[in-house]
Amino acid sequence: MKVTRRDLLKFGGAATAGLLVTPVPWKLLDDVSIWTQNWPWIPQPARGPVEVKQSFCTLCPHGCAMRVRMSAGWPVGVAGVSSNPISRGALCPLGFGAHQLNWHPQRLRALRRRGSSSSWEEARAAFAKACGEGPVVIVDGQPGRAASSLFATFAQKRAGSYRVVLSRETEALTPYEAWSGVPAFALGYDLENAQTIVSFGAPLLDGWAGPGRFARLWAERAAGVPDPQLRLIQVESLLSRTAARAWRWVPAQAGSEAALAAGLARVLLDEHLVAEREPAAPLILVEVAERTGLSMEAISDLARTMVARPPVVAIAADNNPAIAALNVLLGAVGARGGIVKKSKRADRYVPAEAEINSARAVLIDSTVPWDFAPHTSAEVFRFAAWDGGSSPGSQADWLLPAPGFLEELTDVPAAPGSAMETYGVAPGLAKAPPGVESAAQFLGSIDPALMTVEKTIHSRCDDLFHGRAGTLCGQQSIPVAKLASAQQVEEQLWKGAVWVDDSQHGNDFRCELQEWPVTVRSAQAVQWPQPWPAPVLPPLASKLYQESGLRETAEGRNA
Amino acid sequence: MNARYGMVIDLDRCTGCGACMVACAAENNVPPVTQASPRTGLTPMLVRRVSNRVEGGARREAFIPMTCMQCEHETPCVSVCPQQAVEVDDATGIVMQMPQRCLGCRYCMTACPYHARYFNWWDPVWPAGMEKSLNPGVAVRMRGVVEKCNLCHARLHSAKEKAAAAGKKEIDAADYIPACAEACPTGAIRFGNLADHDDPVAREARSPNAFRLLARLGTEPKVYYKSTEAWVRSLAEPGESLNLHSEVKHG
Numbered sequence: 032m033k034v035t036r037r038d039l040l041k042f043g044g045a046a047t048a049g050l051l052v053t054p055v056p057w058k059l060l061d062d063v064s065i066w067t068q069n070w071p072w073i074p075q076p077a078r079g080p081v082e083v084k085q086s087f088c089t090l091c092p093h094g095c096a097m098r099v100r101m102s103a104g105w106p107v108g109v110a111g112v113s114s115n116p117i118s119r120g121a122l123c124p125l126g127f128g129a130h131q132l133n134w135h136p137q138r139l140r141a142l143r144r145r146g147s148s149s150s151w152e153e154a155r156a157a158f159a160k161a162c163g164e165g166p167v168v169i170v171d172g173q174p175g176r177a178a179s180s181l182f183a184t185f186a187q188k189r190a191g192s193y194r195v196v197l198s199r200e201t202e203a204l205t206p207y208e209a210w211s212g213v214p215a216f217a218l219g220y221d222l223e224n225a226q227t228i229v230s231f232g233a234p235l236l237d238g239w240a241g242p243g244r245f246a247r248l249w250a251e252r253a254a255g256v257p258d259p260q261l262r263l264i265q266v267e268s269l270l271s272r273t274a275a276r277a278w279r280w281v282p283a284q285a286g287s288e289a290a291l292a293a294g295l296a297r298v299l300l301d302e303h304l305v306a307e308r309e310p311a312a313p314l315i316l317v318e319v320a321e322r323t324g325l326s327m328e329a330i331s332d333l334a335r336t337m338v339a340r341p342p343v344v345a346i347a348a349d350n351n352p353a354i355a356a357l358n359v360l361l362g363a364v365g366a367r368g369g370i371v372k373k374s375k376r377a378d379r380y381v382p383a384e385a386e387i388n389s390a391r392a393v394l395i396d397s398t399v400p401w402d403f404a405p406h407t408s409a410e411v412f413r414f415a416a417w418d419g420g421s422s423p424g425s426q427a428d429w430l431l432p433a434p435g436f437l438e439e440l441t442d443v444p445a446a447p448g449s450a451m452e453t454y455g456v457a458p459g460l461a462k463a464p465p466g467v468e469s470a471a472q473f474l475g476s477i478d479p480a481l482m483t484v485e486k487t488i489h490s491r492c493d494d495l496f497h498g499r500a501g502t503l504c505g506q507q508s509i510p511v512a513k514l515a516s517a518q519q520v521e522e523q524l525w526k527g528a529v530w531v532d533d534s535q536h537g538n539d540f541r542c543e544l545q546e547w548p549v550t551v552r553s554a555q556a557v558q559w560p561q562p563w564p565a566p567v568l569p570p571l572a573s574k575l576y577q578e579s580g581l582r583e584t585a586e587g588r589n590a
Numbered sequence: 591m592n593a594r595y596g597m598v599i600d601l602d603r604c605t606g607c608g609a610c611m612v613a614c615a616a617e618n619n620v621p622p623v624t625q626a627s628p629r630t631g632l633t634p635m636l637v638r639r640v641s642n643r644v645e646g647g648a649r650r651e652a653f654i655p656m657t658c659m660q661c662e663h664e665t666p667c668v669s670v671c672p673q674q675a676v677e678v679d680d681a682t683g684i685v686m687q688m689p690q691r692c693l694g695c696r697y698c699m700t701a702c703p704y705h706a707r708y709f710n711w712w713d714p715v716w717p718a719g720m721e722k723s724l725n726p727g728v729a730v731r732m733r734g735v736v737e738k739c740n741l742c743h744a745r746l747h748s749a750k751e752k753a754a755a756a757g758k759k760e761i762d763a764a765d766y767i768p769a770c771a772e773a774c775p776t777g778a779i780r781f782g783n784l785a786d787h788d789d790p791v792a793r794e795a796r797s798p799n800a801f802r803l804l805a806r807l808g809t810e811p812k813v814y815y816k817s818t819e820a821w822v823r824s825l826a827e828p829g830e831s832l833n834l835h836s837e838v839k840h841g
Contacts, residue, residue, distance in 0.1 A: 064693075064734075065690065065732075069732055070713065072713070072715070073713060073714055073730060074724065074730060075724075075730065076619065076721070076724035076725060076726040076727075076728070076729075076730070077722055077724070077726060078726055079726070081726065081727075100725075102725075103722070103726075105722040106723065107722075107723055107724060107726060108616060108725055109616075110772055111772075111773070111775075121609075121775035122609065122773070122775070123607070123609065124607055124609040124613075127609055127613040127616055127773055128612045128615070130616075131616070131622075131716075131720050131723045133719075134718065134719040134720035134723065135717065135720075236607075237605070237607070242607070242609070242775050243775050246605060246776050247776065247777075249776070250603045250778070254600070254602045254776065255600065255603065255817070255818045256818075257818070270651060272605050272606050272607070272653075273605075275606075275650065275651040275652070275653075280647070282646075569612070569622075570622030570624075570716075570717065570720070571622050572612065573622050573626060573631070574611040574612055574615055574631070574633055575608040577626060578626055578627070578628055578631030578633050578636075579608065579611060579633065579636055579637055579638075580628060580639070581607075581611075581653075582608070
């Protein structure tokens, strides 16, 4: 048979038409599209056994309890732990993405000495030399930990000093320390028993005292109720997230909080709304109205509203003594629902100052926020897990790479502002990269006589057991008195339980105040984000900052 | 009986913290795209800020977590998809998106009245080493496909596996909760089976303060909102458009 050109064309046409009704071309098209979309550099999740472990978030001093999902030995997800009496199952948005922080491009992986690379041997030699030549100051951002006691011991042995950087919550308690002699770290806010809370700019619904503690309380007792059991009054120049959800928003001018507190005190005394007679505020109401931008009627009405549903407590965003004095006048100091004493044992710490003189060397722990950069002529050794970029803290003489998120064993003392003494243990769950050392390990290598963090935790567990007080709150609540050995206490803590001191200490705390404190404040609105210990944000925080507009600076807001 | 999973979001309780957004992204292996903008980011859960449009001391604001509304009736994205890459699962009521079938034509994004769908503009890339932190239960999606909330379907699979291992046919309700609902620090996002009359979430959906966005379209969303404030409820009324902050409008 002769095959003509026409036959070939017919065959080709028929084959093409036939092919189109088969799945072959469509499957090929689909495969090509999938192939071009799945390049080898697209990551695939690591496979491995999945297990859930308990720990605590150590990014800030609030120490929220965490359930950490681990796969192939790495944390792949975190969630809150509802049995924790402080965090109550909540985490902040940054905490939910914190397991990715250890691979942040700004992770500090090598030592740097004034911008050049260096080694641990050189750093150790330089620090040991400095210790021999003069006093050493050690600065801590999360006091009360096992590492903190190690720092204090080291500084004491070298005739140096141990300083702490206070959290906002503790800073607001310092006026009471000055007036009562009780250390600020032994004080807390009994928010759980308050019925009216007047916040002077404190971001109560924005992570203040931990992301879960007040948020849960507010959700249970105030949200969506016209006349709630818990009245939250927010005094703030901007309509912040806390102000937006508060029972009442008082838009006083920025920087006028002290004046408003004085004005409220004046109304409380003039209208005999409080039992106390002193201290008398020096301002008259007309002046207060002028400074705050509120009407005299509004200030009087606010004062009456405050005391209408006791217990009432005023909360300051910083160490404003006028607001502390208002609490004294309201009888909120040492009282249920007010400022209470939570512990008899808390140490008195010396706050780190912006200027450190007469020191040969300053060692700054990785828990200190990056915005703390002291003016000093001393040699500064700064531990950090992440590079601070252009923040002033990066100007330290030595930048020493520290363990990152969940990469080291640490203990978790009571959260700042908490009304209960608590204690937890956060085991290191992730593998630290090579060449990373904590400040405690560094000091231990210089002075081998120092107790290690692990042994200090062990000793503290021993103390808890022999104290026979408190309860271990984990999957079940177990009174310490029912446990047979210190080892059992330690085991429970390693499994994620938290020790809670349930004894009452609040009644033996009084403040003596002779005159109304004079406060001068700059007119500056407090902005989000609040100072955060890590210099970098988890990459997924882009959802908050650049994709949602939820976290923005004050300039863009309508007051 | 088939389940109808849905949510009731209590706007009185939402403080706009954004924990739901980050928890969702971490759970579903959403890449942290540094060049993303409000228009191009991947945010299966997005919290929007709304106001009563009054200036000064009488101004009020609220936060609305927006996600796929899981439309039950004439689901717009299902109707328009030329690839059958979207379907409503009969057993659960979840509107499923299958990236392997998706052409990336974005017809579904145009059809979705809630702007709850997002296009994957970039290759999913993480900083070196960060792939170790990815959730092994969820596959990484490729560039060029549309994504959306699937009510953490991987968690439903895990719950089913757990039930099967225990010899049960039904999952335990406590084993299946999406990441956003689990993360919400105030309990504003509640998840449950709307087909179960006695489910607490189904009861809340029947509350007089409950409403659905753009209910007039008749798509029967399975995400309900709740608010005691009339101005917030009025935002969902026919003829009203959401008073979104200008920075968070999505196209």
